[in-house]
Amino acid sequence: MSDVDLPRDETPVKRGRGRPRKDASLVPITKEAIAAEALKIIGAEGFTALTMNGLAARFGATSRALYNYVSDRQDVVNMAVELFIRSTPLLEFDPVNWRDTVKKFxxxxxxLYRTYPWVAVVPITERVVVDGGPRFIEMMERLLRFYTEMGFSMPQALALVRAFSRDIMSFALQADYYFDRVPEAQNDYISRVVPQAWLDRYPEAEAPLVRESLTLPGMDNDDLFEELLQMRILTIQAMLDSLPNAR
Structure with a gap:
């Protein structure tokens, strides 16, 4: 998370407020450090897990010490989300080799979302006012140029950008978050249309196709992601084929 453009504030903590830190090995309190630690909490546990006391404990200080750098919890949330947005990789897009470009992006x-999956629910759980900065604007410009240079109209390009956001954010929570945190024996609740345990519980259910689907090899979250990616590429190809100048 070092490649971000948040303003740095390396000023030592003012000891007039808050309990002094006793452990010199702890991370110094700066605005950037506060945002980074808050993002770790939010990303792994959700926005409700972020409290000023819990955040301050990571620095070995009281919450009062944080108020030398931030105004309130909302300020911390905004900073954490901005840090996440500005961590979006600034990639080069090649409309000629578009399949490889889409896969890489x-x-x-x-x-990024697998590291901080709960950031995906920010519009639902928090009122956030953030500034994505020029880096994020440039990334969106590159992405829109990529699709329009492929021959898509602006409405089509916007639809593909929105589809990308839904694909990545939903996968982070519905697949990666689950697979990374539950026992392997429970993975079929995500990878199967119906878990084997449910069929065993209701043997009278007439579901021959569901039973047939369970004879196929199991899939982990990497397999599921490649399946999602292939489906998206097929969609883009079908859209290209439908363009007036398609060959």
Missing amino acids: YRVSRA
């Missing part, structure tokens, strides 16, 4: 973005 999806995979790199998935890695």
Whole structure:
């Protein structure tokens, strides 16, 4: 998370407020450090897990010490989300080799959301006012140029950008978050249309196709992501084929 453009504030903590830190090995309190630690909490546990006391404990200080750098919890949330947005990789897009470009963009973005999956629910759980900065604007410009240079109209390009956001954010919570945290024996609740345990519980259910589907090899979250990626590429190809100048 070092490649971000948040303003740095390396000023030592003012000891007039808050309990002094006793452990010199702890991370110094700065605005950037507060945002980074808050993002770790939010990403792994959700926005409700972020409290000023819990955040301050990570620095070995009281919450009062944080108020030398932030105004309130909302300020911390805003900073954490901005840090996440500005961590979006600034990739090069090649409309000629578009399949490889889409795969790379999806995979790199998935890695970011897999690290901080609960950021995906920010519009639902928090009122956030953030500034994505020029880096994020440039990334969106590159993405829209990529699709329009492929021959898509602006409405089509916007639809593909929105589809990307839904793909990545939903996968982070519905697949990666689950697979990364539950026992392997429970993975079929995500990878199967119906878990084997449910069929065993209701043997009288007439579901021959569901039973047939369970004879196929199981899939982990990497398999599921590649399946999602392939479906998206097929969609883009079908859209290209439908363009007036398609060959």
